[in-house]
Amino acid sequence: MTSIAVIVGSTREGSFNLMLGDLAAASLAAQGAALTRVDLATFDLPLYSAALEANDFPPDAQRLKDIFAAQDGLLFVSPEYNGSLPPLLKNAIDWASRPTGGEGLVALTAYRGKAAAIMSASISPFGGLRGLMHLRQILSTIQMLVIPEQVVVPNAHAAFAEDGSLKEALPASLVEMTTGRLVAVARALSG
Ligand SMILES: Cc1cc2nc3c(=O)[nH]c(=O)nc-3n(C[C@H](O)[C@H](O)[C@H](O)COP(=O)(O)O)c2cc1C
Incomplete structure (x- = not known):
């Protein structure tokens, strides 16, 4: 079974990206993926610092990295902050990119050679x-x-209906298309 984790770059109550993440997760599950939801609110991730890394690698950074490393693919659903991604998500990506347990500097065991897909909801x-x-x-x-x-x-x-679905057909169909391709590529790369 193809394993995919969904990571949302907002922990805001009522987050539109969490709603989009829910739709994407349901679509991935319907397509047979083994799904893991990564709720960044449940990870105690300090802002990356080399001193922290050297002296006391945060246990939750290791936990996040282990979850990523166990997947065939990753789906990132993120708001845009000032034309880029929020520090919450960048910090999480950075921690999980670090070598641990004697790995080489660019081992990138959480990421290397795996499939990824990206989605965003914003008020703009x-x-x-x-x-x-x-x-x-x-x-x-x-x-x-x-x-x-x-x-x-x-x-x-204004994009989501009361039941959490997308009102417009186009983004809804893009969610299906993107999750479908992610599962197919993740499966092919892991095989
Ligand atoms: C610091 C900050 C910067 C933002 N910059 C942008 C931006 O550049 N483009 C944009 O479309 N929305 C921007 N927004 C608005 C977000 O799209 C909006 O807050 C959105 O609801 C955040 O996603 P969420 O609902 O998943 O929390 C910004 C919000 C914050 C807090």
């Missing part, structure tokens, strides 16, 4: 597109294969 008419461009570049830098399909949900404050 651009749907967080600029943040996704940065996120795509970062994930490529850490040796992930980021699939070309992606999802932006513009005007997120």
